[in-house]
Amino acid sequence: MTTLGTARAGPGEIDTGRLEVGETRDGSPFGLPVAVINGAQSGKTLYMQAASDGDELNGVGVIQRVVPRLDPAELSGEILIVGIVNYHAFQVAEHRNPIDDTKMNRTYPGNETGTSSERIAAATFDAATRADLVLDLHQGSTSRMVDEVRVRCGKRHRLYDECLELAKTFGCGYVLDQKGPDGQLARAAPNEGVPTVDPELGGCVGWDEESIRAGVEGVFNVLNYYGFLEGTVDRSRQTRANGFEQYGAPSGGLVTMKADLGEQVSAGQTIFEVTTPFGEPKATVTADSRGVLWRIRRLPQVATGEYVCSVGTDVDSY
Incomplete structure (x- = not known):
C-alpha cells in the first residue's frame, strides 16, 4: 500500500486525497491536493508537484491532463503528486504565500514547526525524498518565456549528471544549467540523493495551452525513459x-x-x-x-x- 496524506493505493490502483499541513485563520484544517498512482508492477518512484508559486499555473494544467491518462495496470513503479503546493497563494492568485509573505521555493527543506511556508515545504520535501526522481513544475511567472528545464544543483554536485540527464529527457528544447538559490527544491532534494529538475513551462497570466502540452509531453518522456511505461523517447539535442x-x-x-x-x-x-x-x-x-x-x-x-x-x-x- 502506498500512501500520501489521505490518498491510499495498492498495486494497480490510483487514489486522491489531502496532505494536511496546518490550519487557516479561522482554525479550520487545510490540506494540499495529492494523488498516488501505484503501478501493477514494481519499479521506480516519481514525485511531481506544481504551483509552488501560487500564480504559476501551467504545472497545475499539466497534472490535470497527465493523471487521467495514467492507467495503473500499465504502470511500473509509483507516482506521488502534490497538485498545488502554495495553498494560500493559489487561493488569491498571488506568487508568494500571503500568510508569511514568502516565496515558497526558497524555503526547502522546510521546518515542520516553522512558518506556514516552512511547514508546507517540510511536508512536500518529505514526500519528494521518498522518490527516485523529482519534477518540480513551474512557469516564468507572468512574463513571457521559452519552455525550459532548469538544472539547479550546480556542476560540481555529485548528482549533476543525473539531473542533466533528467532535464534532457524532459525535452522542452531549452535548458538553463545554472546553480540555483538556496532553498529551492531542485537544490535541496539532490543533497538527499534525489535527481531533481525544475521545468519552467513558459509564462502567462492563467495558463497557456502550448506550454501545458510541452509539459505533458515532458512528463511522458520521463515516464517512458525511466521505465514507468513501455515506450521510447527521441531525446533531441537541447539548447543550453x-x-x-x-x-x-x-x-x-x-x-x-x-x-x-x-x-x-x-x-x-x-x-x-x-x-x-x-x-x-x-x-x-x-x-x-x-x-x-x-x-x-x-x-x-x-x-x-x-x-x-x-x-x-x-x-x-x-
Whole structure:
C-alpha cells in the first residue's frame, strides 16, 4: 500500500486525497491536493508537484491532463503528486504565500514547526525524498518565456549528471544549467540523493495551452525513459544556457521589442527600444553578449530601471 496524506493505493490502483499541513485563520484544517498512482508492477518512484508559486499555473494544467491518462495496470513503479503546493497563494492568485509573505521555493527543506511556508515545504520535501526522481513544475511567472528545464544543483554536485540527464529527457528544447538559490527544491532534494529538475513551462497570466502540452509531453518522456511505461523517447539535442544577462529600462516609457522570444542574438544587436507615448525615441538597448532571448516582460510600460528581458548566455547544445 502506498500512501500520501489521505490518498491510499495498492498495486494497480490510483487514489486522491489531502496532505494536511496546518490550519487557516479561522482554525479550520487545510490540506494540499495529492494523488498516488501505484503501478501493477514494481519499479521506480516519481514525485511531481506544481504551483509552488501560487500564480504559476501551467504545472497545475499539466497534472490535470497527465493523471487521467495514467492507467495503473500499465504502470511500473509509483507516482506521488502534490497538485498545488502554495495553498494560500493559489487561493488569491498571488506568487508568494500571503500568510508569511514568502516565496515558497526558497524555503526547502522546510521546518515542520516553522512558518506556514516552512511547514508546507517540510511536508512536500518529505514526500519528494521518498522518490527516485523529482519534477518540480513551474512557469516564468507572468512574463513571457521559452519552455525550459532548469538544472539547479550546480556542476560540481555529485548528482549533476543525473539531473542533466533528467532535464534532457524532459525535452522542452531549452535548458538553463545554472546553480540555483538556496532553498529551492531542485537544490535541496539532490543533497538527499534525489535527481531533481525544475521545468519552467513558459509564462502567462492563467495558463497557456502550448506550454501545458510541452509539459505533458515532458512528463511522458520521463515516464517512458525511466521505465514507468513501455515506450521510447527521441531525446533531441537541447539548447543550453549556462547563465543569464538581465536588461532593465534606462528610461521610462513604452518598450518595443526588436527581437523575438527564443531568437539568437549577437553582441551589439538591438533587443529593445523605449519611446514616449507619442513614439518619440528615448533609449535603444543592445545585447552585451551572444545568446538567446529567454524571457520578456509582458507589459510594455516601464519605469526607469524596471526589468524588461533576459538573455540566456554561454549557450551551447548537448
